[in-house]
Amino acid sequence: MSEVTTGRRKPTLDTVAAEAGVSRATVSRVINGSPRVSPEVKDAVESAIGRLGYVPNRAARSLAMRRTDSIALVMREPDATVLADPYLGNIIIATSQALVGTGVQLVLVNARNDAEHSRLADYVRSGHVDGVLLASMHDDDPLPRLLLDAGIPTVVGGRPQRHMPGLSYVDVDNVGGAQLAAEHLLARGRRRIATIAGPQDMTAGADRLTGYQRAVAAAGRKADRVAHGDFTRESGEQAMATLLSRHPDLDGVFVANDLMAMGALRALRAAGRAVPADVAVVGYDDIEMARHTEPPLTTIHQPVIDQARTMTELLLTQIGGDPVGEPVVLPTELVERGSA
Amino acid sequence: MSEVTTGRRKPTLDTVAAEAGVSRATVSRVINGSPRVSPEVKDAVESAIGRLGYVPNRAARSLAMRRTDSIALVMREPDATVLADPYLGNIIIATSQALVGTGVQLVLVNARNDAEHSRLADYVRSGHVDGVLLASMHDDDPLPRLLLDAGIPTVVGGRPQRHMPGLSYVDVDNVGGAQLAAEHLLARGRRRIATIAGPQDMTAGADRLTGYQRAVAAAGRKADRVAHGDFTRESGEQAMATLLSRHPDLDGVFVANDLMAMGALRALRAAGRAVPADVAVVGYDDIEMARHTEPPLTTIHQPVIDQARTMTELLLTQIGGDPVGEPVVLPTELVERGSA
DNA sequence: CGCTCCCATGAGAGCGCTCTCATGAGATTC
DNA sequence: GAATCTCATGAGAGCGCTCTCATGGGAGCG
Known part of the structure; x- marks a missing residue:
């Protein structure tokens, strides 16, 4: 395709290193904000980055770091319900907003039936996400157990039917x-x-x-x-x-x-x-x-927004290595309108 | 952490290759369904995969393949509007459903202001997604232009104010x-x-x-x-x-x-x-x-579901290398209820 | 003035996968 | 029966990044 036509390939760490006259390791240090870089070198590298329009490749980074800086929001629901009920839409959007500024990306996963479910387990285990948010689970769902056993940070929205020690969830009262x-x-x-x-x-x-x-x-x-x-x-x-x-x-x-x-x-x-x-x-x-x-x-x-935000925060701290905390139950309140 | 406690690391291609007594390349062929593998070897590899519970690492794959099998859905909207208006929720869910079975993942990106916008451009260019779906753009939005110029497959929902040749969109009539x-x-x-x-x-x-x-x-x-x-x-x-x-x-x-x-x-x-x-x-x-x-x-x-599905299909074919097709305009119909 | 210590920097080994190219055994041809 | 072809398989070189470890110059010490 036209990639050839454009000539220059996308710049990599090496390109930047060459441009700035330093080593790849140093550029990496600058990018990751390591303190052990002299100010002059730092400037040189940053200007080279600007000049080349360099953007780090996330795949390479996550391969090397063994983490992806993204989490999955998994929802299980028959289609019609999803569309009629704005609850999920709100959860999705609130989650995405809670993630703004964290550098963590939200991957949406829709698992409607069991076949998709088992593929989902694979997907999560393939290390494409650092953690999982489970929305609208049914009680018979094997997923929480699977994820818990696989040691994947997980937060469930709503209280799971069967209590599982070590599974963190955010329920509404x-x-x-x-x-x-x-x-x-x-x-x-x-x-x-x-x-x-x-x-x-x-x-x-x-x-x-x-x-x-x-x-x-x-x-x-x-x-x-x-x-x-x-x-x-x-x-x-x-x-x-x-x-x-x-x-x-x-x-x-x-x-x-x-x-x-x-x-x-x-x-x-x-x-x-x-x-x-x-x-x-x-x-x-x-x-x-x-x-x-x-x-x-x-x-x-229902404090849906709070719930999504709390779930996200819980998940992020869990990914950060903190121990799984107590489940959270958010309070509700009555809104009086005309019908009662 | 407890990774150490569990003992065994996650199996890789090499692990599987050793288990099946073949080379890494052969295992890769089996996984990717290459025809040039003998049936016996194929069986051996598959059973080894099953035994080890091997799941391919997506980061490594996308690093090697230069593609990620995921697309971004970018929405720009002030918070309140998003939540009150179920339109976006429907777009999101319809998109996610259109992706079921394609093996492509949906990454949700919420760009509310310009700062987030420019970070977004970087994000997309970092090769974390193969293509972009733009929902609810405003006319002054620089994003379509940016993506178009960067050669990133993009499909816009709704007709952009300024016509841009080569930009594909799906509008409703x-x-x-x-x-x-x-x-x-x-x-x-x-x-x-x-x-x-x-x-x-x-x-x-x-x-x-x-x-x-x-x-x-x-x-x-x-x-x-x-x-x-x-x-x-x-x-x-x-x-x-x-x-x-x-x-x-x-x-x-x-x-x-x-x-x-x-x-x-x-x-x-x-x-x-x-x-x-x-x-x-x-x-x-x-x-x-x-x-x-x-x-x-x-x-x-409004055929929102159709719109999302069409956008997704258009984007996928574009990612597949097909040329950018004509914009699509979906028909609307009147639903008669009680008010007129 | 010689020694150790510190710290900025570089070299290089992976991370797990794909893909090209080489290889060699068996099938095919005259 | 030798030469050619076919095709399953393996070896190995990246993809772009991080991280450990080695290095060497300058500051600090006696």
Whole structure:
């Protein structure tokens, strides 16, 4: 191709060394900011670098250093869900922002099925990344175990179903958040409340149900009005319809995520129930859309940005050689809008 | 650290070669699927690989091959916008999905300001990626030019303001889409229509205004009712209020993106105008939220997924050595919901 | 004035892989 | 049966960088 036409090849360390009249080692020292270089030599090298437009080759560097200065963000999710739910998009962007200025690059890895999963394990072990961030894991996922055993620095987003000593994770206080939600309903005078729970094979789903039950029990009531959904809007709509037919008298509902809550709002509207007058609704996640529902959704805010940032920081210190610290659980808060 | 404790180092090509009783070159051939290897040797090597759990080192490979099998997705955007607008999240995820099975990795690069921009240019030139996907560029962006000149395969999402021969891009037919929107309003019998345009320094903003004007002119009317926003919901709300005060009689409005359209809906509601009875509203983008507004938003669907996929394919063929093809412009379509 | 010590610098050995080229055994040809 | 060809295989030279170790000149010491 045109590489030939341009004539000059890309400059290497040697080129710079020759231009500056020093050895390759010295140039390397200058680039890596070693203190044992005389100021004059340093200047000479830097000007040579500028003149040649030299840029270090990362592949060569990582081969020699045995590290890559990049981390992987691995997500496992069926396609449709990913696109409908802005959670992952936020995690991705927040992570990428947390990395700005660290010189560490973010590699995105999408593993949808098991085949891709095993290839992924190879990929990670091939030393292309220094560490791994795992987002949206399912409980049956073998990946955390694999990575842990392989000694690859790993941080999981959300609490893994099975506790693994030495695995670091950053969770959001799902139990506490759900408690907040239920308490809010109760504080608003609602007495015949119910919940639409998420999938119980995801810790977020299970924990939120637990928190709800705990708060209701603490108020001396029975938490026996439970319907289940799978975190999609449609399932929320359906679950709400079910609840309404089973408990026509209910006056408040905690929905385990905002997407389902939007479905619930629709079902309530279809059933002619006014929100919050007849039925108060509290969601969970505080996605962007929650501001724009009719009425705007009262919901539990998830510190997604904080979570991504914390995960990244944890991973970087782990890569830096620090021991694996305690898991971190971030607090949640209730955002009061119109629906409860 | 504990690397020492584990004893065995990670296996390399040499390890495998020794285990299989062949030379390094032969193992390399097997790994790269060269036909000039006898079946017996191939089996022996593969079983040795399995036994040792060997995984090729990517850094070494890319050093030797002068390519990295990874591409960068560069986005430039102020933080807040990124998070509010799911567009980027979709682009990211669609790109990552388009890459599944190609063996190419996605590196995410977030360049928010000029300083990061110049570092980015270095990064790309350091040969860490084989090509670059540019998302959400502003017109004043020097990056496309830089990359083009450096001979780095690049594909831009959206049409760059200034035409650059040899720069490949994938645009969405903004002019056509806006025409569709305006024609829809006119076909619905609306005669006193207006538009809320986006930033005119972004081609999407300018093109959508052009399309609107073209359709209105084609209908023999004047397109002189224009307010401007910056693609945020708040600006849409404000622009709508302005339009209402300037043209109290208007009965239809084309809003250049859904976020602003949501703001417009709110302003209309605040002004006591019924949608679509009093004022019909057509948005642009078909973001997820558009389904959930009250009433659901009639809007122009952007083929974001297609766009990302096309960009990726274009980039990969370019990296493969094919000449830079013609820019691609993807068609849009109108999605009729409740608002118009 | 001779000795040791310090520190800037250079030489050179890898890091793990690919690829060219040489080699030699077996197949093919007349 | 000798010459030619084919093709699997091996040897070895890089790819561009870091890092250890050797070197030698000048400062510091007695």
